[in-house]
Amino acid sequence: MRILTFSLIIFLLSVCGAVTIKPSNPDIFNNYTIGEIVLSVNAKTNIDLKPYLQYLGENKKFYTIYLINDISSLLNSGYIQDLSATIIKTDLSTVKVVLNVFMNSPIKYIEFNNASIFGYKELVNMISNKVDSILNISTISHDIEVVEKAYHDKGYILAKVTNVFFINKIQTLFFNIEEGRINSVSFEGLDKVNPKLLMRELKITPGTVFNSNYLNEDRNSLLKLGYFSKVSIPKLTPSETRSGYIDSIYQVQERKINNLQIGVEQLQNSRLSLALTLKFPNFRNTGEGLYFKGQSIFSTSANDYSYYLKYTEPWFLNRPIPLNVIFWNQVIEESINTTNITPVQRIGWETNAELNLMSHIQTIVGYSSEAVKDTNSTSSYDKRNLKLSILKNTTTELNNPLSGYKAYFTIEKGNNFFQILKFGGIDYVKYNFDYSVFYNIYKSDVLAFHFSTGYVLYNTQVQQLFEQDKFLVGGAYTLRGYDESYANISSAILGNRKILFNMEYRVLFTSWLQGALFADYGFASDNQINLSDLKFGYGAGIRIFTPIAPLRFDFAFGENNRFVLHFALGQLF
16 A cells, blocks of 8 residues: 655655644653543544544543554544644642644545546545545545556556645645556558558557457457458557557558459359459558459359459448448349249349447448349349348357357348338348357357248239249258259249248367257248248258368258258358
8 A cells, every 4th residue: 555645745744743742751740640631623523533542541540652652543543634732730640631633624625637537426436535524644545546446447457546635725635647548559560551540440549548458359350350460469668758658569460461262162052163252452551342253153054153343441431330332243043933943143233331320239231223134034123122230249259159149130121111212123021030049068069059030021913033032941051951942943942931940069079170960940931831831950060160161061861861961161050
């Protein structure tokens, strides 16, 4: 425990030095009987000082050591500025002890200099010295500890009370606080990346108060940009230019981010395709990203292909609002019913922005326009819609969540917005809800559940929709033990409504190998779905973790115990 200020120490010494005792040699009255004790206080106060007299008392023997002990006790109370003691002989063996006490001044004001994290009322409520009470010096150390602890408990671990002093003339008690404010943030190892792109991602920036709770969050924000292979926890040093301020220094290692990729990818329908990808995540050194992807399926009987161009602006209007603009042109075989498959061309564009109106909840709004037609031009329609998506994710691992949940809801409205705003195309509403929850049962064993449901509402009398605009259940990404529509169109589970349940028990054998037991229930239909309609699939699988994504092999049994081997990238949920 420390008394912090030099002026306060001098003040205490002056208090102790101001004690006077008369006569100067009170030992001459040792062993006298105390007939009377007079405790005279210079100011009106409700503070009872008598309990501090532990040795002196009426009808007790007087000894100088008793007097010194009680004077020390009174001074240690913290309320007293000056004190004098007079011993008066009243008869042959009796003395009268007169203690003249000069109290500290009452506190009229309390000031907290440089305090911004806590409000004035919060700080006043923390300390024991109060306005309109007598200043108590002995509790100042405790007041300092209480204030500093309040800061530290909230993560402001560099905050400290540097000094405390009282000015009698204005009867004001001052607390000077250094909160640990940041003077500068710098990045050692930075070469090509614009430091402004990094600074805007941080919560701990120049002028803010350092908070240890944001350390990992800021570091992860820098890593998520994808510009670096290494980002250190910042080194904190006292500022050489501003007293009481802190300099924060990150060690970073840039990596090559622009790349060209050529490879083979598995589509959601289990077919393989040749893919060409160009990525420019920071193509103008302003944080904007540009991505291109072209795919063509490996098949002599199909002419599936797709072109995809995406522009991203993570800070739209200089606010943390990610904006995406996407263009696409694709031809892929789709089912319009469960009797035939036809090549369908989709040409369109979309723009969306992540508003994040609520803390820890992603809120994405967007508009898209798409022209849909089969290559024979026998059926076509336009889709123009507004879309709202809400996502809550409490998991911490992307490829192998151990605990937490993920909830996703989206609504897509075509043609008009409540008849207020009309933008053409077919009139429809599409809802989709998805929920996953993970329970860490034992070590790295996880029991996981997934539920998904959806409904698309449109005029079925005058309009038919292709497969991508409806719901398909069956295959490696939905209901295992059943084929995708590509494999067997006659048995495809396709409809305007869907319901899906998945359960998995995952066991991690090594850091790169995981086993799983699973059971799936699901169905899709244009009509009302009953529980008796649900298809059931079950089986076991393995996941091989790679730097890109887990390779998933599921050995599944479906209707009539028909065996299907599914291969996919990533966890099912």
